Amino acid sequence: MLRWLRMLVTALAVVMGLGMLVIAALLWLRLSQPPLPELPEQIVLPEGAHPAAVTFARDWLVVVTETGEVLLYDKQGRLHQQVQP
Known part of the structure; x- marks a missing residue:
């Protein structure tokens, strides 16, 4: 035992x-x-904006900047919507 x-x-x-x-x-x-994936070449952030979070969706790319601003891009890299905090 x-x-x-x-x-x-x-x-x-x-x-x-x-x-x-x-x-x-x-x-x-x-x-x-790495903490964040690389942004595609065609995405151009507004001047002075630094990405804090990036989300890749099927048809959209959402970037949240360090200031809390939300940027919504389409597949071609065109900025569709910009939401201020």
């Missing part, structure tokens, strides 16, 4: 160690990615 318990504890410790390695590897992979 004691031998079985020792093997069980050892197996659980090995599984927990492997799980910690997997979690550390996943965090390292996810956090090493």
Whole structure:
């Protein structure tokens, strides 16, 4: 009985160690990615605007600037709507 318990504890410790390695590897992979995707070449932001968030939709591209302004672009890169905070 004691031998079985020792093997069980050892197996659980090995599984927990492997799980910690997997979690550390996943965090390292996810956090090493660039924070924002690159904007397409045809998108021209207004002067002085810096992107804080970018959302790619099927037919639209939404850019939120650091000042909170929301810019809505179509597939061709034309600015359709500009919403001020």
